[in-house]
Amino acid sequence: MPQPRQLRADAVRNRQKILTAAREQVTAHGPDVAMEAIAAAAGVAVGTLYRHFPTKTDLIGAVLREHGEQVVADVEETAARIDAGGAPAMAELRDLAARVVDHMAEDRAVKAAAHALGATDHGDLEGRAFGAVRRIIAAAQAQGALRPDVTEDDFALLLTTAPTDRPAAVRARWLEVFLTGLAAERK
Numbered sequence: 001m002p003q004p005r006q007l008r009a010d011a012v013r014n015r016q017k018i019l020t021a022a023r024e025q026v027t028a029h030g031p032d033v034a035m036e037a038i039a040a041a042a043g044v045a046v047g048t049l050y051r052h053f054p055t056k057t058d059l060i061g062a063v064l065r066e067h068g069e070q071v072v073a074d075v076e077e078t079a080a081r082i083d084a085g086g087a088p089a090m091a092e093l094r095d096l097a098a099r100v101v102d103h104m105a106e107d108r109a110v111k112a113a114a115h116a117l118g119a120t121d122h123g124d125l126e127g128r129a130f131g132a133v134r135r136i137i138a139a140a141q142a143q144g145a146l147r148p149d150v151t152e153d154d155f156a157l158l159l160t161t162a163p164t165d166r167p168a169a170v171r172a173r174w175l176e177v178f179l180t181g182l183a184a185e186r187k
Contacts, residue, residue, distance in 0.1 A: 015052050017042040022063050027109040035059070060110065067107050068125040071100055072132075079132035082139045090145035093136055094179055097158060101171050105164040130156075141184075150182050 021042035025033045035056060039049040053059035078096045082089050104111070130152045137155070140146040163174050 011052075014042070014044050014048055018044060018049055018052055018059070019063055019066055022059050023067075023107070023110055026060065026063070027107075030109060031060070031112060063110055064107075065125070067103065067110065071103055072125050072129045074099060075129045075132045075136075079135040082136055088145065089136055089140035089143050090183070093140055093146075094175075096136070097155075097175055097179065098172065100159065101162045101164065101175060102168070104159065104162055105166075105168075105171060108164050144184055146182055147184050154182060 018038065022038050025038045025041050029037070035049060036046055038059070039046045042049065049059070053062060075096060078092050081087065082092050086092065133152045133155050137146060137150055137152060141148055141150065158175075158178055161178075163171055166174075
């Protein structure tokens with residue numbers, strides 16, 4: 001099977017400008033923003049946008065995937081720091097959860113657009129993220145910081161119930177209450 005051809009440097013830059021503009025335009029104007037408006041915000045011709053992303057579903061799916069890859073990289077880096085004996089696992093878990101919830105709050109409009117357009121198939125990213133989350137949880141449990149019955153499903157619950165439509169201070173308070181409920185009892 002032939003390898004996909006490498007994009008030229010200008011094509012890579014255009015693709016990134018389109019993804020950035022799409023994220024900004026969908027966040028500002030919602031999922032109905034025109035592809036022409038996204039192209040204009042990116043500073044590229046509409047034809048260039050369509051060469052990279054033939055449909056809005058493709059474009060929004062790529063924006064969501066890019067965001068997902070950034071989040072997964074953060075989760076995997078956190079797990080690697082813990083595996084290497086870095087900061088206590090619970091401190092790392094708290095910081096990670098705060099970053100992920102903040103990212104979710106920033107990308108709320110993009111995720112809504114992706115769901116509306118059916119551009120949400122990123123199960124491979126979810127599998128990688130939850131593999132790393134299991135390592136973080138196991139380390140926190142081994143350090144006596146998390147209840148022994150906590151699983152990656154609890155982390156998923158944390159993400160699905162996060163008040164991403166609320167101000168940062170409210171999200172931080174909610175996160176503190178949620179994580180306190182997962183902490184091991186102090187003796």
